[in-house]
Amino acid sequence: MLEWLLHIGLKLVEVCINILPIALVISCFQFLVIRKAVVYPRKLLIGFVFVLIGIVFFLEGLDMALFPLGNLMASQLTTPDFLGNNAELTGRVWQDYYWVYLFAASLGFATALAEPTLLAIAIKVQQTSGGAIRAWGFRISVAIGVAIGLALGTFRIVTGLDLYYFIIVGYLIVIIQTFFVPKLIIALAYDSGNITTSMVTIPLVTSLGLGLAEAIPGRTPLVDGFGLIAFASLYPIITVLAYAQIAQWLGKRKHLTNT
Amino acid sequence: MLKRRFIKQLVNSLFDLAPIIVVVLIFQVLVIGKSIADVDRLITGLLFVVLGLCLFIQGIELSLLPLGESMAYDFAKKGSLFWLLGFAFCLGFSAAIAEPALIVLVEKAALSASNHHQIDSTETASAHYALGLRFTVAISVGLAILIGVLRILKGWPVYYPVFCAYAGIALITPFAPKDIIGIAYDSGSIATATITVPIVTALGVGLASAIKGRNPITDGFGLVVFASLMPMIFVMIYGIAYA
Numbered sequence: 001m002l003e004w005l006l007h008i009g010l011k012l013v014e015v016c017i018n019i020l021p022i023a024l025v026i027s028c029f030q031f032l033v034i035r036k037a038v039v040y041p042r043k044l045l046i047g048f049v050f051v052l053i054g055i056v057f058f059l060e061g062l063d064m065a066l067f068p069l070g071n072l073m074a075s076q077l078t079t080p081d082f083l084g085n086n087a088e089l090t091g092r093v094w095q096d097y098y099w100v101y102l103f104a105a106s107l108g109f110a111t112a113l114a115e116p117t118l119l120a121i122a123i124k125v126q127q128t129s130g131g132a133i134r135a136w137g138f139r140i141s142v143a144i145g146v147a148i149g150l151a152l153g154t155f156r157i158v159t160g161l162d163l164y165y166f167i168i169v170g171y172l173i174v175i176i177q178t179f180f181v182p183k184l185i186i187a188l189a190y191d192s193g194n195i196t197t198s199m200v201t202i203p204l205v206t207s208l209g210l211g212l213a214e215a216i217p218g219r220t221p222l223v224d225g226f227g228l229i230a231f232a233s234l235y236p237i238i239t240v241l242a243y244a245q246i247a248q249w250l251g252k253r254k255h256l257t258n259t
Numbered sequence: 260m261l262k263r264r265f266i267k268q269l270v271n272s273l274f275d276l277a278p279i280i281v282v283v284l285i286f287q288v289l290v291i292g293k294s295i296a297d298v299d300r301l302i303t304g305l306l307f308v309v310l311g312l313c314l315f316i317q318g319i320e321l322s323l324l325p326l327g328e329s330m331a332y333d334f335a336k337k338g339s340l341f342w343l344l345g346f347a348f349c350l351g352f353s354a355a356i357a358e359p360a361l362i363v364l365v366e367k368a369a370l371s372a373s374n375h376h377q378i379d380s381t382e383t384a385s386a387h388y389a390l391g392l393r394f395t396v397a398i399s400v401g402l403a404i405l406i407g408v409l410r411i412l413k414g415w416p417v418y419y420p421v422f423c424a425y426a427g428i429a430l431i432t433p434f435a436p437k438d439i440i441g442i443a444y445d446s447g448s449i450a451t452a453t454i455t456v457p458i459v460t461a462l463g464v465g466l467a468s469a470i471k472g473r474n475p476i477t478d479g480f481g482l483v484v485f486a487s488l489m490p491m492i493f494v495m496i497y498g499i500a501y502a
Binding site for chain 2: 019
């Protein structure tokens with residue numbers, strides 16, 4: 001118990017050091033440049049203490065649960081036992097790992113759909129587009145994007161292909177789409193990918209990737225294990241832009257048939 | 260009041276975690292069909308995550324978020340370009356430094372690097388490498404926010420800086436060492452996770468609503484994506500310099 005308290009205490013000090021810069025920046029600019037009294041100093045202080053304790057518990061929980069969980073799923077889905085024993089003759093092919101892709105895709109879909117920040121953004125999108133882009137459609141297209149991204153990302157880890165090509169092709173698609181979608185939606189669509197990769201998803205997905213790279217023969221964690229997060233934040237941009245385009249097209253057609 | 264909000268946030272955090280638990284459980288029971296070892300520790304850990312997340316988000320909403328928005332507004336009213344850009348840089352830098360997910364990633368990266376003898380396998384060497392990575396990411400997030408704020412002030416379309424960053428990434432990647440590329444590509448999205456997104460969005464939307472002729476939605480958003488692209492470029496440069 002004492003040991004655990006000491007461990008938590010040390011973590012708290014570490015987190016304090018990490019939080020210090022942002023506290024300094026905000027207070028320096030507030031007092032030296034803006035020179036206005038803060039409206040609720042007590043509320044602020046309580047907020048900072050909450051942030052500190054929150055991070056300590058969160059990091060502790062990560063080490064205990066989210067990291068092992070990602071690792072565990074990666075190793076369970078890739079053991080020879082689970083994959084079946086037909087590998088001696090032909091060697092493993094990428095199709096053998098279909099449960100891995102399916103797991104990654106469903107994880108991505110579910111977490112994106114449940115993300116609270118995304119819900120708030122989706123409502124904003126519906127308002128700005130004058131109802132042409134529905135909040136639900138927006139959320140589902142983000143979730144599909146994350147699912148595609150993670151499935152592709154795990155496929156890349158299994159096959160050991162270069163991360164570069166997948167990302168550059170994604171960029172090219174985004175660039176082309178940007179010229180055809182309504183201007184209003186561009187900034188929101190760009191940000192939507194990053195909004196879904198939250199504090200909970202990142203550690204889980206990272207450890208899933210590292211675990212896969214360790215478990216699959218011929219892959220190394222450093223070269224192949226990272227990169228899943230990049231997939232998960234790029235591909236939603238593509239699906240959201242595609243959805244916006246379809247919604248616009250449908251809206252126009254409806255308009256035409258009405259007049 | 261605080262208590263009720265706390266409970267509401269606790270429920271929200273639980274919902275945050277629920278999809279993960281559901282998906283893992285479905286796969287564990289239906290596909291793998293084995294029981295998980297060490298369940299107690301997993302459940303305690305998950306409870307810690309929920310509690311930590313709840314406190315953290317609550318704290319951000321009480322302190323950083325309202326402050327960031329009101330400061331963005333004050334700076335825009337003050338009209339000094341120098342101070343506004345300085346503030347933008349410092350805010351981006353310090354938010355990235357404080358980002359818990361980034362701390363975790365650089366530790367993982369340093370661990371992988373020392374396990375594969377990319378760097379010395381001493382504790383100081385990997386701590387040094389991790390800190391270097393974090394500073395690289397933080398400086399690039401700061402720069403990205405600075406440029407993004409400039410974009411809002413000038414009213415440039417959001418895709419100009421984004422396309423430039425895409426081109427930069429496409430050009431630098433072939434020269435970067437293979438083992439840094441994955442980390443670099445991930446670092447951007449990770450640097451813009453939980454602390455940075457709300458603060459930066461508050462800054463962008465606050466600015467765009469304070470300046471005449473700017474639309475909070477079309478101009479205010481788009482800071483986050485740029486802040487996630489810049490670190491990709493800079494971490495690859497860091498990798499080239501380190502090798």
